[in-house]
Amino acid sequence: MSSLINQKIKDTYEGLIKTSDDQPIDGTLKNLQDGNGGVLPIQVSTSTVNFTGAVTGIDAGGLVAGTGTNSMESSTSLTSSPADAVADNSLALMSGATTATDGDIVIGNNATSVNQNATFKNDIIIGTDAKNLSIYGGESIIIGKGATMNINERNIILGTDAQSNRGGQIVIGHEANGGANYNVVAIGNQSSASGSDSIAIGKDATTSTSGLKATAIGNNTNATGTSAVAIGRDAGATGEQAVALGGNTDATASLSTAVGYNAQATAQGAVALGWDTDATAENAVAIGKGVQATTVDTVSIKALEVQTDSTPTAGGIIMSDAGGTDRRINITAAGALQIDSSGIGGFKVKTTTQVTNTTTGADETLVSLLIPANTLSAGDLIDVYAHVAFDFTGGGSIYFNSGLGPAVNTNVMQVGTGGFSTGAGVSTKRTVAVHVADGTGLGSSTPAIDTNARGNTYPMNGYTFPDNDSQALDWTSDMYLNIYVYVDNVGSSATLMSAYAKVV
Numbered sequence: 001m002s003s004l005i006n007q008k009i010k011d012t013y014e015g016l017i018k019t020s021d022d023q024p025i026d027g028t029l030k031n032l033q034d035g036n037g038g039v040l041p042i043q044v045s046t047s048t049v050n051f052t053g054a055v056t057g058i059d060a061g062g063l064v065a066g067t068g069t070n071s072m073e074s075s076t077s078l079t080s081s082p083a084d085a086v087a088d089n090s091l092a093l094m095s096g097a098t099t100a101t102d103g104d105i106v107i108g109n110n111a112t113s114v115n116q117n118a119t120f121k122n123d124i125i126i127g128t129d130a131k132n133l134s135i136y137g138g139e140s141i142i143i144g145k146g147a148t149m150n151i152n153e154r155n156i157i158l159g160t161d162a163q164s165n166r167g168g169q170i171v172i173g174h175e176a177n178g179g180a181n182y183n184v185v186a187i188g189n190q191s192s193a194s195g196s197d198s199i200a201i202g203k204d205a206t207t208s209t210s211g212l213k214a215t216a217i218g219n220n221t222n223a224t225g226t227s228a229v230a231i232g233r234d235a236g237a238t239g240e241q242a243v244a245l246g247g248n249t250d251a252t253a254s255l256s257t258a259v260g261y262n263a264q265a266t267a268q269g270a271v272a273l274g275w276d277t278d279a280t281a282e283n284a285v286a287i288g289k290g291v292q293a294t295t296v297d298t299v300s301i302k303a304l305e306v307q308t309d310s311t312p313t314a315g316g317i318i319m320s321d322a323g324g325t326d327r328r329i330n331i332t333a334a335g336a337l338q339i340d341s342s343g344i345g346g347f348k349v350k351t352t353t354q355v356t357n358t359t360t361g362a363d364e365t366l367v368s369l370l371i372p373a374n375t376l377s378a379g380d381l382i383d384v385y386a387h388v389a390f391d392f393t394g395g396g397s398i399y400f401n402s403g404l405g406p407a408v409n410t411n412v413m414q415v416g417t418g419g420f421s422t423g424a425g426v427s428t429k430r431t432v433a434v435h436v437a438d439g440t441g442l443g444s445s446t447p448a449i450d451t452n453a454r455g456n457t458y459p460m461n462g463y464t465f466p467d468n469d470s471q472a473l474d475w476t477s478d479m480y481l482n483i484y485v486y487v488d489n490v491g492s493s494a495t496l497m498s499a500y501a502k503v504v
Helices: 009-015
Strands: 030-033 037-043 049-051 063-065 072-074 089-091 106-107 124-126 141-144 156-158 170-172 185-187 199-201 216-217 229-231 243-245 258-260 269-273 285-286 300-303 317-320 325-330 337-339 348-351 355-357 364-371 379-393 399-407 413-420 425-434 444-446 448-454 470-473 478-487 493-503
Touching: 348 364, 355 364, 364 493, 379 399, 379 413, 379 478, 399 425, 413 425, 413 444, 413 470, 478 493
Parallel strands: 072 089, 089 106, 106 124, 124 141, 141 156, 156 170, 170 185, 185 199, 199 216, 216 229, 229 243, 243 258, 258 269, 269 285, 285 300
Antiparallel strands: 030 037, 037 049, 063 072, 317 325, 325 337, 348 493, 355 493, 364 478, 379 425, 379 493, 399 413, 399 478, 425 444, 425 448, 444 470
């Protein structure tokens, strides 16, 4: 720049800068001109400077235009290595920060995007050495020192040295790792979700490459089986579709379930529910603290409380018998056990309903008690009993018959029979032994051990005893205890007082 010392105004005025109105600068913007009246692209006032043309060589807060259209980057005067906003509409801040795709925002020393895929762009990369190394990636958020996306797109990576290695991953935490499969979630320091569509949440939570669709939640949880679920500190679900819920639980076999602190289910289909439970047999269930289930297809429990009042039709316990029929075990109000209304220790059917017969000229049924098929087996004994009261007001005789048969009023084996013209009534109790249950041979017999007595006289005046009778009764089909009478005269009657059949 030449000096104006010893120069004349007439020789130098053309190079001098002046206001456009040749007046001092005041509060109103006015253009600056050279001595020839040439207008400069700047206006000034006592409070404002306005550039009316392009401005170069001046850093705006340390930002300068990048290589890409509408891009900005750190000024080289601020960094040891130049930032490079090479992509359109991108931002690169800090030493060595580099954008690669339209819309990238890259902030941090040596933070880098190498993505060159025009479809997936708009990465946000923040942190020293944070990187998108995928040439196919984009639409991802990568935040943290050393956080890295290695392949594919649409990932979220947050945390120091967090790693994503496939598309659709969410990886959050120090050294968290998304593995090499799609659509995983790894959240927690050192968490690792390697199985496709798997979730690992918690410090050191892990799903393996074999654990497709697995879920591990809790510090040091491990879900390595396909579709396995492990929830709780140190829980492990290593079997296919296994479930482990609770601290230190393990479900190691396929389809096994362990719920409760230190519960262990180690066989296929086994279920362990409760603190320190252990199910080691296939499809076995252990319920309650410290219970062990070691027998296949069973439920093991220390005690069972059934809170519904038990009756023959509600509450109790329902079990299937050897023939496939559901039976209900219940307890009466007196504390007696029953199976389908029959006392434990033997099947029992009974009636105390009074039925009076006064009709003459034909046998009339007082009761037919059904003994269902398969009630009795070889080796069983059954007691049959009847008590009938007589009224001889009209005179004549009353004939009584009691027996077992396959239908109503069809007696194959007589267990009591006789004719009476006096007396208050008759009772009979006989014992039948079942030798063969299917009706072959002489399978059932009545030994000569019985009680037959009229109600008010003894001996029994004309009463007969079919002792030592043997018949082929088929107990695999329905059987009936039939009790009926024949009344001679009008005015006389016979009334059933009680009857039963009971296995003893």
